[in-house]
Amino acid sequence: PPRPPAMGVHPARNETRALKSAYTPSEVDGICTKLETAAGRKAAHEGSVVNRIAAERDLLKICGAARDLLQVALGGDKEHLADVFGGDCARFHRMRSVLDTVLLDANQEDDRWNGFRKSIDTVEEILKQLGLYRPWKRGPPERIAYEVPPFLEPGAVVHLPATVEGQCPLDCLRWSVAPPLPPLLVLHPQTGEIYGRPKIGVTVPEATYVVTASNLAGSASVEVTFAVQVAPPVNLRYEHPGLRPVQIY
Structure with missing residues (x-):
């Protein structure tokens, strides 16, 4: 039992x-x-x-x-x-x-x-x-963010989606960036994604770009900093005296 x-x-x-x-x-x-x-x-x-x-x-x-x-x-x-x-x-x-x-x-x-x-x-x-349904009161974007590496390699495909916090659907946001992004990189005006494929053989020095998302209720901005170039080697060390250096990426 x-x-x-x-x-x-x-x-x-x-x-x-x-x-x-x-x-x-x-x-x-x-x-x-x-x-x-x-x-x-x-x-x-x-x-x-x-x-x-x-x-x-x-x-x-x-x-x-x-x-x-x-x-x-x-x-x-x-x-x-x-x-x-x-x-x-x-x-x-x-x-x-x-x-x-x-x-x-x-x-x-x-x-x-x-x-x-x-x-x-x-x-x-x-x-x-239950009497709990409420129309959506769409507020301004509170915070936007990107995960951007310090170096974008020429010739490599770039997809950098934006993350948005706040009561604001992505389809109601409009995006802008200043100064303009490097050649062949684009900011999607509706989604905020940075995408493209930097031209092979063309490098761009490190610079800071201000991306802004806005709607009728307000706006938010974020700075993204990167260079278009092949990433340099880092953490160079020697395994043993007299041996050639080993590069660790």
């Missing part, structure tokens, strides 16, 4: 705790950021069918993860769902924004995309039923 629960332990409460711990606000924030980044990367490749399709495949993988997370949320504790997706409803709207702004090229019937859409529709219905 099944063992009775231990004194002071309520099975239903344990189950509720397990459902609440199945997904966290930070986990949802991470999925939102990945969705926005992947959507921005797809938009940045509008001029290349091959790259655009590849970016779409990457986006659909993240949509599958988002769908699975939402299905856990919908099958779990509604109070926890309200805590995570309610309030200013920013997490809900960030997901909805990706669905509303991305146009798929070859995967309109993909189960991950359609399952993601169906799940977010259900989340919206629940928030409205």
Whole structure:
């Protein structure tokens, strides 16, 4: 026969705790950021069918993860769902924004995309039923950042996506940079990605470029510093006196 629960332990409460711990606000924030980044990367490749399709495949993988997370949320504790997706409803709207702004090229019937859409529709219905749905009050970008190496090698393909913090969907931002980027490097005006392929044999001294993202609510800027040249060797050392030096990169 099944063992009775231990004194002071309520099975239903344990189950509720397990459902609440199945997904966290930070986990949802991470999925939102990945969705926005992947959507921005797809938009940045509008001029290349091959790259655009590849970016779409990457986006659909993240949509599958988002769908699975939402299905856990919908099958779990509604109070926890309200805590995570309610309030200013920013997490809900960030997901909805990706669905509303991305146009798929070859995967309109993909189960991950359609399952993601169906799940977010259900989340919206629940928030409205609970009286928690709020229109998105889009604020200014609070902080933008890039992971930029100190040297970009001539002839190498460059893809440097922007990371944005704040209640501002990427599709509503406009981007600019000053001074102009080196030849054959481009700042995408809708996604903020720095991309291109510096010309082989052409070097550009180290310089600082100010990238600005703005919308109707405000703007944020960040400085990025790099040179276009082959990276020099670093950490030069000798293994043994009298032997030739070994370069460590």
